[in-house]
Amino acid sequence: MISANLAVCGSCLRERAEDALPIAMRVHAEKRSYFGLPPFPPRGRSGATCRLCVNECVIPEGGRGYCGLVENRGGRLVRLRGTPSEGLLEWYYDPLPTNCVAAWVCPGCTGAGFPRYSYRPNAEYGYFNLAVFYAACSYDCLFCQNWTFREHARSLKPSVSAWELAGKCNEKVSCICYFGGDPAVQMPHSIKTSELAIRRADEWKRIVRVCWETNGTMSWPLLKKAALLAYETGGCIKFDLKAWSEPLNVALCGATNKRTLDNFSRLKIFMRKAPEPPFLVASTLLVPGYIDVEEVRCIAGFIADVDPEIPYSLLAFHPHYVMDDLPTTSRRLALECAAAAKEEGLVNVNIGNVHLLADY
Secondary structure (H helix, E strand, O other): OOOOOOOOOHHHHHHOHHHHHHHHHHHHHHHHHHOOOOOOOOEOOOOEEOOOEOOOOEEOOOOEOOOOOEEEEOOEEEEOOOEOOEEEEEEEEEEOOOOOOOOOOOHHHHOOOOOOOOOOOOOOOOOEEEEEEEOOOOOOOOOOOOHHHHHHHHHOOOEEOHHHHHOOOOOOEEEEEEEEOOHHHHHHHHHHHHHHHHHHHHHOOOOOEEEEEEOOOEOHHHHHHHHHHHHHHOOOEEEEOOOOOHHHHHHHHOOOOHHHHHHHHHHHHHOOOOOOOOOEEEEEEEOOOOOOHHHHHHHHHHHHHHOOOOOEEEEEOOOEOOEOOOOOOEHHHHHHHHHHHHHOOOOOEEEEOHHHOEOO
16 A cells, blocks of 8 residues: 555654655655646745745745745735635535535535524525635645646636625525635635625525635634634534644645644634534545554544544545555445544544445
8 A cells, every 4th residue: 555656655654754754755846846836835045934824935036835826026925816806716506415525514415503504404405505616725635636726826817806706606505615725825815705705695684604625724813714704604614634643744745734733723712512513524535555543543532632523524535646546445444444533532423435435
C-alpha cells in the first residue's frame, strides 16, 4: 500500500519524517509548477505577509501566494480573487436531497430542525442547494477528487461577485454550500455572499441555511464570522480532517494540520444545545496505506473531546490525481475504522461512499 508517485509509506512518514518528508514533497513541487502555482508557501526574507490562512505566505515583490490569488505589487498585497467583488468559482443548483458530506444529518436531506430550519420534516424534495465550488485551495492534496480546479490559477476565471452569487438564491434554494478546492482562501467572498442571501431570505420570510465544507485552515476571525452565520441559519461547518499525524498531513496535503485542529476545537463555543440540526460535522477520507485505524482512532478521540455527539463520516477513497495507483478503500478497513471511532466515544459515526468499498 505505497503510492509510487508519493514514493514513501505511511509508517515512514509518521516515524521517520525527517527522511521521508523531503521525498514526498518533491511531487508537490513538480505538480504545482505545472499549474503555475508556487511549489511551497513563500517564505522570503523580505516581502508582504498574507494572514488569510495557515500558510501565512511571505510574498516577495512580484510574487504570488501559495493559493495563487494574492500578489505582492510594490510591497502591497493585492487580492486578485476571493474578495466580495470577485470570487474565483463555479456554481450550480444541486437538487435536494444531495450527496454532500453532511447529507445523512443535515436539514435539507433529513428534515432535521423542522420547522425552524427546514421546510419539511423529511428530505426537501423540490428544493435546491446552491453549490458553490471555489477554484483555489490552501492545501495541495495528492488524492484530490476535484484537482482540475488548479487549471483556473492562470486565467483567474470565471469570476463572480458576492452580489451576483447571492442573487441566485431564488425561492427554491433552501441552502448554500461552499466547497472546492476550499473556501478557506476566499472567505471574505463567501461571508459577504451569505450576509446578502440571508438578508434577502429574511425579507421574503424564507429559509436559507449556510454551510461551509472546508479543511479548516482559514484565520480564526474569518471562521468565527462564518460559524455565526451557519449557526443562526441552521447550517453547519463541515471539517475535512485529513490526518492526525502532522508529517502525514504535510506529505498528503502540502501543509500542516495544526490550524485545522485548533480551529475545530475553538468551534465548541457554537455547539447547539439541541441535538439537531448539528452545527459541526467531521469527515476523513480513508486513503489505503496512509489513513489507517490508528489515524482514525486519534482523530475520533480528538473529536470526542470536543463533543462526542459530533457526526463523523468515514469516506471511501477512490484513486485519483497523483495517488491514482492505490486501490479503493476496503470494506474491512472502513468497518474497523468505524468501530475504532465508536470505541473512542463518538456516538454518530457513518461510512460514506459505500458503493466504492472493495471486498479485500
